Amino acid sequence: MTEMMKAWVPDPGATAHIRLTEVAKPELAADEVLIRVAAYSVNRGETFLLEAPTPSWRPGKDVSGRVAAVGSDVQGYELGQRVVAHPDQAGWAEWVAVKADRVVALPDGLDDVTAAAIPLAGLTxxxxxxxxxxxxxxxxxxxxxxxxxxxxxxxxxxxxxxxxxxxxxxxxxxxxxxxxxxxxxxxxxxxxxxxxxxxxxxxxxxxxxxxxxxxxxxxxxxxxxxxxxxxxxxxxxxxxxxxxxxxxxxxxxDDPSPVGVDLESLVRLVAQQRLHIEVGLTVDWRETPVAIETLLGRRVRGNVVLRVEH
CATH class of the missing domain: 3.40.50.720 (NAD(P)-binding Rossmann-like Domain)
Incomplete structure (x- = not known):
């Protein structure tokens, strides 16, 4: 039987063009890490894509959480390890599978909310x-x-x-x-x-x-x-x-540098307090539609982050 999880999916008729539903839990490829999502960040570009989504696409490019499983070709990660990642999509969910070279370990002093706001904005x-x-x-x-x-x-x-x-x-x-x-x-x-x-x-x-x-x-x-x-x-x-x-x-x-290398550099700068990540709004992930409308209404400064409760 297919294991299910909760995730946000595009829905043109819903508030902010998304709805929370059940989808199949990701199947892990050999070069991927399965992450139990603790927090994710909303990016303006993703909210535009929700208006005319492509088939099978789900939002979510910035996540933090814990390693739940690793593919057969992956080394260097431990179960339960705290990480931040930059998947291509589908991160607004309870679980997400991410290529291992886009996953970076988090130091103890860096919290999940701050970490989730690093990838897309920081890399850009x-x-x-x-x-x-x-x-x-x-x-x-x-x-x-x-x-x-x-x-x-x-x-x-x-x-x-x-x-x-x-x-x-x-x-x-x-x-x-x-x-x-x-x-x-x-x-x-x-x-x-x-x-x-x-x-x-x-x-x-x-x-x-x-x-x-x-x-x-x-x-x-x-x-x-x-x-x-x-x-x-x-x-x-x-x-x-x-x-x-x-x-x-x-x-x-389009930058040829590996995503994981740049993301690791950003994590190090944030952990050393040499780079401050501005988080203007943090709410429960069930409030994602409201958070999107707040972001698009320019009523928040900096990043919008959602905490995921399992």
Missing amino acids: ALRLTRATGPLAARRVLLTGASGGVGHAFVQLAAAQGARVTTIAANDERGHRLRELGAVETIPSIEEVTGLFDIALESTGGAALAAAWEHLVADGRLVWFGQASRSPATLDFFNWKGGMSATLRKFYYL
């Missing part, structure tokens, strides 16, 4: 610091800075000597970003003045063109999302700003 921020090129003494403009990626990027970039200006909609969020290392926060991109060596844009709409206008002539613009849901536009006949600038489309998994 870390890999953005590579996509930008050298950051020491560079002037950097970051839009959409109030989420988990923005908080992590500001800290990582500031630690490398960058002078980061962030776009934050309200004073509270701006103050927190300055505490984390931003040199300046501005309410909207329309109020930005001066030129920047690097701009990172993730909101879409007119913001991409506005960021381009604030680049130095040979600057670099990295596009990595459009949270506003409005397609970005750019007029190459507008000669303001980045006259000879470079435009790059960024996706964090």
Whole structure:
């Protein structure tokens, strides 16, 4: 008989386009680790996918928990060991099977809630610091800075000597970003003045063109999302700003570095208190639809994490 578990699945007619139901417990492949989920993080991109899901897809890319079983080809993990992982999908559940090279052991001082908020936001921020090129003494403009990626990027970039200006909609969020290392926060991109060596844009709409206008002539613009849901536009006949600038489309998994290696580095930085992971909301996993609506309504700063009760 197939063993069952509870999991969130896409449902276009339900609140936040998801419902909690029973599905088959994962069958473990030889190169996988089965994790008993303790917490998971909600990412904005996943909430967009819920609106038009592909067949067999379930949300869940950030999880923490304990090792419940290991595949025949897996070494280095013990049953009951606390871990954080970055599965391709299906982590909003009681159990999830993850490729072993995407699973990292957790030190005792790092709690499950904080750990669950590390993977996607942390990996994106870390890999953005590579996509930008050298950051020491560079002037950097970051839009959409109030989420988990923005908080992590500001800290990582500031630690490398960058002078980061962030776009934050309200004073509270701006103050927190300055505490984390931003040199300046501005309410909207329309109020930005001066030129920047690097701009990172993730909101879409007119913001991409506005960021381009604030680049130095040979600057670099990295596009990595459009949270506003409005397609970005750019007029190459507008000669303001980045006259000879470079435009790059960024996706964090295009980085050739192994996910597990980067995730282990992030875990180490967090454990050593050299990187702070901002968790703005933590609730029981049965409240996932409410948590999603809170996130999309921009009523939370940083990451949203759900605790799983078995």
